[in-house]
Amino acid sequence: MPRFCYDSRGGTSQGGFSGDSGQGERCTYNEKEMTDLTDAELVTECLGGKMDCFAELVRRYQDPVYNLAYRMTSNASEAEDLAQEAFIRAFRKLRKYKPEYQFRNWVMTICANLTKNRFRSVVRKRNAEEAHLDLYSRHPDPMDPRRIALEEAITLLPRSLRVPLVLKHVEGMSYEEVSGVLGISLSAAKMRVKRARDELTALLGQTESAAKEKKS
Amino acid sequence: MNGGDYQDRQLDERLASARMQAPDGFASRVVARIREEESSAASVWSLLWPAGQWFVPAAAGALATLLLVIGITFFGRHGGENVKVTFELHAPDAHQVELAGSFNDWARGRIVLDGPDATGNWTATVSLPAGRHEYLFMVDGREWVTDPKATVFRPDGFGNRNAVLDI
Numbered sequence: 001m002p003r004f005c006y007d008s009r010g011g012t013s014q015g016g017f018s019g020d021s022g023q024g025e026r027c028t029y030n031e032k033e034m035t036d037l038t039d040a041e042l043v044t045e046c047l048g049g050k051m052d053c054f055a056e057l058v059r060r061y062q063d064p065v066y067n068l069a070y071r072m073t074s075n076a077s078e079a080e081d082l083a084q085e086a087f088i089r090a091f092r093k094l095r096k097y098k099p100e101y102q103f104r105n106w107v108m109t110i111c112a113n114l115t116k117n118r119f120r121s122v123v124r125k126r127n128a129e130e131a132h133l134d135l136y137s138r139h140p141d142p143m144d145p146r147r148i149a150l151e152e153a154i155t156l157l158p159r160s161l162r163v164p165l166v167l168k169h170v171e172g173m174s175y176e177e178v179s180g181v182l183g184i185s186l187s188a189a190k191m192r193v194k195r196a197r198d199e200l201t202a203l204l205g206q207t208e209s210a211a212k213e214k215k216s
Numbered sequence: 217m218n219g220g221d222y223q224d225r226q227l228d229e230r231l232a233s234a235r236m237q238a239p240d241g242f243a244s245r246v247v248a249r250i251r252e253e254e255s256s257a258a259s260v261w262s263l264l265w266p267a268g269q270w271f272v273p274a275a276a277g278a279l280a281t282l283l284l285v286i287g288i289t290f291f292g293r294h295g296g297e298n299v300k301v302t303f304e305l306h307a308p309d310a311h312q313v314e315l316a317g318s319f320n321d322w323a324r325g326r327i328v329l330d331g332p333d334a335t336g337n338w339t340a341t342v343s344l345p346a347g348r349h350e351y352l353f354m355v356d357g358r359e360w361v362t363d364p365k366a367t368v369f370r371p372d373g374f375g376n377r378n379a380v381l382d383i
Contacts, residue, residue, distance in 0.1 A: 058243040066238035096322040169231040183371040
């Protein structure tokens, strides 16, 4: 496990930084320098004991990892817990990281596997109840009816279609990346995204025409 | 542009804006959790090894050794949960083969296989607790190799697969 360089800012990124690890190492990155580093360089620095470099990696990829966990669980607090756990496991396995692969995809694979395992033990029962969850209460912008309709339609998709769709069209991943993160074949990834799009279009058509009828 | 293309483009645009953002302070909480784990491990160590008090760890070590000897003598394998597992890789041209896995936090250099024998095999026997373990071989310090004799695999996130061992 890499040694740490403790900072005094609670891991946030606000300007320059210089802290003593207590082990004779100094951290001397400021925010600008850190954002200039590649993922592979940040990993190398982190393995050398600079914890602020790992915090920068988390900040870079927290949104896609959280988004994946959220789309898999449909539960905000569970998603945060799983996304945090994915980064912590990545930190523990950092020596195994290969620079030729994208750090984002690696953490997302860890997150997908973690979530699948948790689903096996806990969430099976909840799947049946999922459709009854209050979509509005966990929506980030309850004022936008088009976004609400989209969220509702995405949630109604089965998880096996929802997650590939989100990785492809929300995260902008290639089909190869989708297949790698979810551990499915390339043809399965393409087929699931296609089916998800078709089902989503149909669901959006239904909900939006129902809304129009209600208005008129 | 036909109606289908227009509809597709509209859907793409709507989906592109549907990313959920991590809650505020997410990165700080991850770092805090890692630090917490590290510091609790460190405080356990400092309790066992107070500065300048060598008799405490010495006595604890002697007691642990005594218990281990008694355990092995009287209970053998039946008394413990660990199982000895021999890992083997056929790599006649390799100069060094290491074993890394979930059981040692994927640390390299700790488990080095003996070999090659006359048939080109490298072997290491490791004592592992019951449960599921993932592992890989590192050949000549530069290439991760999946155990060709394994029967269960799991994606490693790099496009390769880890071998899985269930004990």
